[in-house]
Amino acid sequence: MPMQSLSNCNNHGFLLFAIIFVGLANVAQSSSQIDVDEDLKHLLGRCHSQAEDFNDCMKQVFNDLRAYFTTGIPDHNIKPFDPHYSPYVELRRGDPHGLGSFSLILRNVSEFGWSRSEVTKFHADIEDQRIVYTQYFPEKSLEGQYEFKAKMLGSDLSRQGYWNLTLYDYSQTTSVRRVGKPGSLIKVHVEVDRIGGMELHIDNLLKGQPLNQLADGVINSMWQLGLPFVRPMINELVSTAFTDIFNESFRNFPLEKFLNQT
Template sequence: MEAMKFDSSRSWICLFTLMCWLSLGYSRYQEEGSDSVDFGQLFSKCVRFTPEFDSCVKDALNNAQDFFLTGVPELNLLPMDPWNLEDVHLNQTSHDLKFMNIRESSWRNSTIEEFKSSLSPDLPQYVQFTQFVPEYFIEGNFKAFGKQIEGFQEGKWNLTLYNMTRTLAISRHQLDPAKFKVKQSIHEVENMKVFVGDLPDATPSSENFDNLILNSFWKVTLPVFKPILEELLDVAYSRKYWELFGNLDWDKVFFSAPEMSS
C-alpha cells in the first residue's frame, strides 16, 4: 500500500508520537518487570534520522502492551482496548450505511511486523505500519438507506476476523491540516465470523439461517464486507485519533530525543 503523504508546517513530532501510542496495542509485551518500565524508556534508544530508527521504534512498540492496557495517566491517555468509536455515515455509490454504537477490540495481542516513517520537515511526512491481528472484533448497530437488500434495513451486527494482516498509514488531512487522515488496507484473513440480528420482521430461525449462509461462504462474503470495514475504520480512526491525541503535550513523551539539526 502506498503511504499517505502530507506537507505541513507543524512539527513532525506530533505525527510520530501519535502513531507510537496508536500502535501500543499492536504488540506483545516481552520483558519481565513491566510495572517498573517507564514509557519514555522504551523509546530512549531510538535516535531520529538514523538508519536504525524505524527498527528501534518497532521493537519498542512491541514491548509496550502494558501501557496500551492501562493508559499513561501522566499524559492523560486512557486505555484503548476496547474502545468506542463515533457514529459513521458512509454514503457511496454502492452503499448508503450508517453505523452507530461502534465498539472495537483487538489490539492487545497484536504485533507490528513493519514500521516505516518519513519525518523530515523537508519531505512529505507520513508514518506507516503493518500489523498482524490474531483476533479482530467489532460490533454495533446499522441502518441502510436507499436501495438495499430487502430485510436488512437496520439491525445489530458483529464481525470477527482471525489472523488478519493489515497496513495503516497516517498523515494530516490535505483539505484540513488540523485533522489526521488514516488509510488502511486489509491484506490477509484466515477466517471470518459475522452475525447480523434484530432485523425488521425477521424471526430467530430466519436470522440463524442468514448467518449460517454468510459464515459458510465467508470467502465469498468477505470481499463485500472488507471495503466497507476499511472505509468505516478510516473515518472512525481519523476522528478518534485526533480527539485523543490532538492536544497532547508531545514533549513529555520525547523529552530525551535529540534536537533536530537544521
C-alpha cells in the same frame, strides 16, 4: 499544540512521527503521571531518527507497549485502544433519488484484540510527515448497533439491530499522516491485508429467527467470495473511525515533554 522550534529537519520529523506512534501505544501503567511521563521519555529515547535501525526500533517500542493498550492516558486525553470505541461511523453509496442507494450507520462500536496484536512492519516517511505500519491480530472482535437503509428500483428496505464480528488470522496496514504543522489534523487510512477466518452475526437482517440464522450461515460460509467487493467499504469505514479517534486523542498531545530534541 505548542512546540519548540527545531533547527534540524530530521529531528522535527522524528518528533512528529514519534508522537503519533506514542499516541497509538497508549502508554499508561501507573496512577502517577510522573511515572508515565518518565516511561515515555525512556522508551522513545532509545530510537534515533538518523540511525539505520530506526524503523525496527520503533516497531519494537510499539510491541513493548501492548500491555498498556487497555488503560489509555486520562491526563493527556488519550483513550484506551482495547477495547477500542467509536460512537458513530457512517457509510453511504448511490443516489437516493436515482435507481439505487444505501446507507449504513454503526453506533457504539467496541473493538477488542489490540493487546494481543503485533506490529510486523513500521516505516517513517519524514518528508511526507507519515508513518505506515502493518499489524497482525490472531483474533479481533467487534460489536455494536447498526442501522441499514436501502432503496432499489423504488422499493425501500430498512433494518436495525445488534451485530458482532470476529476475525481470525487478520492483518491490516495503517497509514497515519499529519496535515500541516503540529496541532493540525491527522488523517488515517486503513487497508485490510488478510482475513484468515470470520464469524458474523447480524440481528434482524431477515424477518424471523430461522431465516436470520440461515442468513448468518450463508454469510459465514461464503464471505470469501464477497470479500473483494466489500473490502473497499470496510477500509472506508475503519479509516473514518480511526481518523476521528486519532484526532480526538492525539492531535494536541504535548510531544515536547517526552522527546530528546538534541
